[in-house]
Amino acid sequence: TQKDHSDLASFQSERVCVFGTGDMGRSLGLRLLQAGYGVVFGSRRPHSSSSLIPHGAQVLGHAAASQSAHLIFIAVQREHYDFLVPLANQLKGKVLVDLSNNLRKNQYPEANAEYLQSLVPGAEVVKGFNTLSAWSLQNGPSDANRQVYICGESVEAKQAVIAVAIKLGFSALDQGFLSVARELEDFPLQLFPQWRLPLRIAIGLSAAFFFYLLIRDIIYAYVTQSKDISFRIMVSLANKVCPIVSLIMLSLCYLPGVLASFLQLYRGTKYRRFPDWLDRWMLCRKQLGLLALGFAFLHVLYTLIIPIRYYVRENRTTQFDTTTAWRGDSYLSLGILGFGLYVLLGITSLPSVINTLSWREFSFIQSKLGHLTLLLCTAHTYLYGWNRFLSSSTYKWYTPPGYMLCLVLPSVVLLLKLLLITPCVDRTITRIRQGWERGADQRNPKDSQPLIP
Amino acid sequence: TQKDHSDLASFQSERVCVFGTGDMGRSLGLRLLQAGYGVVFGSRRPHSSSSLIPHGAQVLGHAAASQSAHLIFIAVQREHYDFLVPLANQLKGKVLVDLSNNLRKNQYPEANAEYLQSLVPGAEVVKGFNTLSAWSLQNGPSDANRQVYICGESVEAKQAVIAVAIKLGFSALDQGFLSVARELEDFPLQLFPQWRLPLRIAIGLSAAFFFYLLIRDIIYAYVTQSKDISFRIMVSLANKVCPIVSLIMLSLCYLPGVLASFLQLYRGTKYRRFPDWLDRWMLCRKQLGLLALGFAFLHVLYTLIIPIRYYVRENRTTQFDTTTAWRGDSYLSLGILGFGLYVLLGITSLPSVINTLSWREFSFIQSKLGHLTLLLCTAHTYLYGWNRFLSSSTYKWYTPPGYMLCLVLPSVVLLLKLLLITPCVDRTITRIRQGWERGADQRNPKDSQPLIP
Amino acid sequence: TQKDHSDLASFQSERVCVFGTGDMGRSLGLRLLQAGYGVVFGSRRPHSSSSLIPHGAQVLGHAAASQSAHLIFIAVQREHYDFLVPLANQLKGKVLVDLSNNLRKNQYPEANAEYLQSLVPGAEVVKGFNTLSAWSLQNGPSDANRQVYICGESVEAKQAVIAVAIKLGFSALDQGFLSVARELEDFPLQLFPQWRLPLRIAIGLSAAFFFYLLIRDIIYAYVTQSKDISFRIMVSLANKVCPIVSLIMLSLCYLPGVLASFLQLYRGTKYRRFPDWLDRWMLCRKQLGLLALGFAFLHVLYTLIIPIRYYVRENRTTQFDTTTAWRGDSYLSLGILGFGLYVLLGITSLPSVINTLSWREFSFIQSKLGHLTLLLCTAHTYLYGWNRFLSSSTYKWYTPPGYMLCLVLPSVVLLLKLLLITPCVDRTITRIRQGWERGADQRNPKDSQPLIP
Structure with missing residues (x-):
């Protein structure tokens, strides 16, 4: 003492x-x-x-x-x-x-x-x-x-x-x-440097789809039927742009990971740096995902107020058949479950929640649940289209509707991901991630340690 | 060693x-x-x-x-x-x-x-x-x-x-x-010492508007038309009180900042302390804002369940005209966007999110996006009133409806803010915040450093 | 220097x-x-x-x-x-x-x-x-x-x-x-070790109620009326399972605390360890509560889309009476307030928010507001049942509907809690928590310090 x-x-x-x-x-x-x-x-x-x-x-x-x-x-x-x-x-x-x-x-x-x-x-x-x-x-x-x-x-x-x-x-x-x-x-x-690229993408996509749908929906109706439905800009059009941008941005969030896996597979090693554009893309995945969640949130609100708008309520045919009911209810249910997972992904992106997760838990949520969310939301959109894909009246002025365009990217991402999780590809990827190199002498000790496996 | x-x-x-x-x-x-x-x-x-x-x-x-x-x-x-x-x-x-x-x-x-x-x-x-x-x-x-x-x-x-x-x-x-x-x-x-004042304001405002609207809506109908619509207390009245209190509290959240700016402008210096009441008010802005968000959240839920209440559904005139549709859809769309920003403000109030923001990012969100939220919600309320401001039937028993009363404060805050961001006023304010003092000898070094500018 | x-x-x-x-x-x-x-x-x-x-x-x-x-x-x-x-x-x-x-x-x-x-x-x-x-x-x-x-x-x-x-x-x-x-x-x-038990309970309850309701609602209709309403699985059935599981899990979240209090009361001391099963149960209360919130969130979404499903909309009797309106509006209003508190509980479970609370604030929210949430949600469910409890047509194939089954546990928890907060029981519990032991010589200094009281 x-x-x-x-x-x-x-x-x-x-x-x-x-x-x-x-x-x-x-x-x-x-x-x-x-x-x-x-x-x-x-x-x-x-x-x-x-x-x-x-x-x-x-x-x-x-x-x-x-x-x-x-x-x-x-x-x-x-x-x-x-x-x-x-x-x-x-x-x-x-x-x-x-x-x-x-x-x-x-x-x-x-x-x-x-x-x-x-x-x-x-x-x-x-x-x-x-x-x-x-x-x-x-x-x-x-x-x-x-x-x-x-x-x-x-x-x-x-x-x-x-x-x-x-x-x-x-x-x-x-x-x-x-x-x-x-x-x-x-x-x-500095003012949100990591948010700039994702925000630009979001604004660009929103503007592009807004004008595309403006022409297809409102101007088309005015030109061909002389009907003024311009008021639809405020809710109906917004409710088309939001889900489209949301789905595209969600797939943009998972595309770079899939590309990186294929690159590693092609190169046969994890020890070569990714090209710069891919690195930058991977670093803004979180921001892409959160913006996608924001658009999905707006889509949910815009959808839920539809029945309040009594002044534009159309007299829908109340003809009931089981197939339509199954399709409609599945469409809604998938959307709800997809949004629920979306919100879960958002919550686990909060800094204080990430900190409580082990590496394996974080990757389980962001990768497994993330791809599941993408799958549910893509299925939700396919059910929205349903049998209209084949009907020619869908293609006004020979252009496909917005939801069809927005299905391309998520479908590609999901297909590529499906390829990656087939047993034989998955085994190779896992070995590469553990430090294995194609063509290298495996007897040499490597001075390397993977990020917690 | x-x-x-x-x-x-x-x-x-x-x-x-x-x-x-x-x-x-x-x-x-x-x-x-x-x-x-x-x-x-x-x-x-x-x-x-x-x-x-x-x-x-x-x-x-x-x-x-x-x-x-x-x-x-x-x-x-x-x-x-x-x-x-x-x-x-x-x-x-x-x-x-x-x-x-x-x-x-x-x-x-x-x-x-x-x-x-x-x-x-x-x-x-x-x-x-x-x-x-x-x-x-x-x-x-x-x-x-x-x-x-x-x-x-x-x-x-x-x-x-x-x-x-x-x-x-x-x-x-x-x-x-x-x-x-x-x-x-x-x-x-201690039990939420910083939440006490905001909670009291919220409770006071809710009670005042509840009784005001109780008299104007339910008792008025009973007295003048002998109609018992007391069941409206549970949903309709709640859905009037919530948005009113929410909007007033949101403007109470931005009013002290505007007042402080005018005080600095009037005094010509930032080196004099604000009066105590203003200091205390500024310290509970976050709590005021979060309570406002809570009321807005309830308002959203109360609004969305309206179409479920088939038992009180009135047969609205389905007469359609484009102006009504524009007005109605804009009203809804502004509300949705306002609520979206509201939620964003709430999320960025979470301690772990604040910690990841630089000072400039925090002030961008809480000040710029905050005032934008106030603007959207105020416009949403004006559109709700629409042309009823001028119709005398609106003023039952010579009292204005609740939404008119609640528009006063946000309108004042927005007008004052508009004044503050006009170039000439803005320039003076910025100089004062940088340490300039009206009438002081500017050659004197000041022992001071602003909070990160 | x-x-x-x-x-x-x-x-x-x-x-x-x-x-x-x-x-x-x-x-x-x-x-x-x-x-x-x-x-x-x-x-x-x-x-x-x-x-x-x-x-x-x-x-x-x-x-x-x-x-x-x-x-x-x-x-x-x-x-x-x-x-x-x-x-x-x-x-x-x-x-x-x-x-x-x-x-x-x-x-x-x-x-x-x-x-x-x-x-x-x-x-x-x-x-x-x-x-x-x-x-x-x-x-x-x-x-x-x-x-x-x-x-x-x-x-x-x-x-x-x-x-x-x-x-x-x-x-x-x-x-x-x-x-x-x-x-x-x-x-x-490790992969979510503390979430395993609550997840298993959630999945078990969901499966059990799904099959129970499948038989009672869909198979019953098919057998007795030869009606194929299988499409109801996607939305209507999901919207029955979600609130039921949510309410049961919320009460499972508060039951162990109540049991622990009675155990302390029975033993007359806080210095004996709880049985292992109770300890483990108490450690997963947070996870039980958050899963309950997830189910409640899905229930809200499933409820709000009901009016969008025009293809299955039944022509409800629009017969209006004040009692029905009061009951319906109260039912909805209690649900909304309950869900609002639910969300508040969820937000205060975020690690970064917990950290800003004093012990007393945390216990106020999680215990007082938690039991209030349970009370509101239970009342919401009772109002849903209303007078159908006594009508025999409710009991198809002699089985009670799902919402009746799920009311048992929360009612028990609330009754026990009510017992605990009666002044005389409450006084004894408080003394035990402060270190008092029944039958012990109170003059002996105890080498003990309660968790911040």
Whole structure:
């Protein structure tokens, strides 16, 4: 216990300095205090600032404050960095952590951290913590933003920052030299980079099918029968576009996996990289799937309000026959079960749910249940078409209806998948995934380990 | 590697003591063992307890156990603390961690930890870990409850506890002196403190509109036409109250942000605090929005079951005209799209989803998409009213129908927001948010950093 | 600051070795580099591998690499472990971390880590990190998979591995000796172990009620009236099975809690373990509830599409009377409110939402709101039956309809719960939960602490 005591005493002396008493500086200071650090704020007007800073911290002039600690957090906007120039001498050998962010990308020719380094060449600048908000600093790290990215030239300086991060409850990742700073500064400014491609695909498909169906349904009726049914745009047309886009995007979500399997089969190895376009496609499968779910959700709502629209209700023939009833009920039932699985897939895409799944559980849901969903939704669409595939009146102006077009891709994906799960193909694929290579000398030990099998 | 070895040897000797072999004590002990600590349990009846304690731990009498470690966790109920009095001598200089909780607020005149300190004045009492359940101790920290709050007089003692917390996978936050203990003890007893105000608003609005519509619809029909349509309370009336309350609460969710912007514009600076009522309002925006979503969800369900209620189905005129169809379909379509966005806002409010968003992404969704949702839902309601605004038969007993009343607030919010996004106002607001102050000398460096811009 | 500097210098020298340059080895190496470690890869063909390994790491032959560090991660498949045999001398005293996994349970007679130990008896083998995927190593730990399980014979070796885990942002849990390795290796291979029992119950109940209703509804109509209504299987029958199974499973979710309370009441203490079957039942309550929600969701969808099925729409008598309207509307309204609460329960079961709740909040929602949900859904079903309970035509072939059968269990659960919340029983239960024991001498201090009360 003697030893414990002396260890504790050394803890107590750790002190860090924070320049800047804005939101960010104050939140960081509070958190540092709570983690057991001594905190000294540096301020231009130490007397007027002392009321602002968290209880337990000291506030001094910049020069005095910088003498009290080895590590200095710079929580000041870049425009005001020039106040550091006269302090260059005092800051020699200190670790300066640049927390700053910009308002937009490419606002300045060089990264803020590089600019800071050029102003105070004797100090060791580390970029870091800028991806956190004052809010998350105050309230503590949660799941995803537990990670703090840092970069800088000096390994020692980065180690000192990593040590502080760990004590604050974060986990710091060294991203390399100071030249990476620009990337880190762009990070909080990014707006859904992984969603862009899937969103563009969704918008493109929606627009294409909207105009296709506008011509086939509404303009056709106007031209051939002089009937104005333009009001159908709002619900009927929307309820055709939504399921079509949903089904196509769901199959786009499973197509790259199937293609990748065939590529591995053709190459006879898993040790060659996929082409870039396939890699990028595979990385946005989750987003494709979630957008597909969104369209399916709208389709469900648009379908369920049909009976409310009494003002356009047509007098359907109430002639009853068992075949029609079987077909209609199966069509509805498959749709409901498909949507149920769809929602299940969506829920298991939530970050906190994924985290509770083992690798095998995740792959079971996203692959097995995913393909089952695709199968149910495709069957649902085939039943919708039913015997109209063969009737010539379906092909107005010689064009097939939307649901036929949208069946092509899912049918192809399902057929390819069916091929892949035939025993002989499946065996080869499994062996390749376990590291087997066609034509390679199998006696050589491979320095490799599959992702958990 | 020589050095590594000696480091490891010092690890091994760390030993902690746990008093109490109940659920909490055992779970804590197990976790400590798993993190590599030596654990000694203190028990009144060491022999009979030895079967209960986790494998690998020792169990001794209280006095003997207390000799074996510097840090002692007190996992015993406050009622039984008096057994510590005779041990006061052995406990001198030890760190005692009080884990206890009470059954209700203000159960005792002073905090348990303060009471413990008064019983064993020579020890250094630290309050902490009490916000964790035995369950979360055993299963490991997850997201939000990774944070362990501690308080106590001695910095050294708190540092020792922080060190243990970090090794167990938690992140400890020092909340100050022992006088804060009562707050920490009240923490696990709190019941949705941030939901109270929004819930009261929701209940108040629901009750007010329920009675208003009860009079206008059901009592009016009874008085003027002697018709008993009281059954309408269950579905029709509910389906009027739900959307009204939902829309009002959604606009209450966006009103404070708009007010805050105008206040900043008026004051010409962002460096003055908002009035307290505005602060409190802004802090419960998320709860207001989620309650609004709940009411919208009920409204959707109540609407969709309308056609099932064949027993009250009125024979609507099936007279068809294109204007009615356009109006009706647009009304439904706007409602569906609005609800779709509503659900999207709800999903992005989930803690695990928020964590994956950058600040800019979060603000895009909650502000841009949020106002779009408000716009769609308001337009949906206007279309519902349509031309009835001008017909005098709408105003039974000279009162306007519910949907008219509920349109006032969202219309105001949208108008104010429209003003704020006109280029000239928007430019000023942006400059203020970047730290510009009207009338201030702009050459002065400001010690401030905006939340990631 | 002198002291700080020397501390930092010692950081820099920490070096670890990774054998294997596959996905797992490379991801681990990258993460180690980012956490500030020096990383040396061991490879059979160091020259050809040097292009693969992350920037900043060294690659050497196995023998040379093993000399450079005390800790060696073995990221190689078990089939290739024999390359370590000739290195046994160099590996003496080193810590070898076995990361490997198998393709299926019981693939080999002994655990991989035990096999490794037998090949290199002089080394200290630690099993660990195998529950992580290469992906999660690269992207950093998130919530649940922050936990790394390790086991091994040497406490020193395990401490060294724990220290690395903490620096990588994980939290390591020592599970005991190397004999536990098999369990850790089976962990990533498990497929929803806690869902098995609830899924079997759900499937069993669905099948039983499906055949029961098939006979009562469809075969009965065929036999007695020669009517073929087999198409009703797809929607009408499904819409009877779903709500029945949902209600039964919801009551199965609350029954064990009620039974446990009565058991505690009967025994007069909370300090005796529940029987195993009750423990297991209580541990799968969440899964039972979520499956019940799934069935309720399908029931809602199946109900809402009823009016779309114009081809089977019967001409219901449109005879209107207020009692029928009250009953019908109440039935629907209770169903909607019940489903709303159901969904709320589901949302609060999400891991990230649970984490934000205090213990008292969680128990308020899952217990109070849960029983309210059960009450609403049971009342909804009673209203569905209405006056048909007494009409003999309801009992075709002397069998009661499905909804009557499914009312038994929830009614029992609700009655028992009602008993438990009567003041006198409630007082006794509360005292027992606080540690009171019937017949025990209450003056004895108890070494126990309830889970946060």
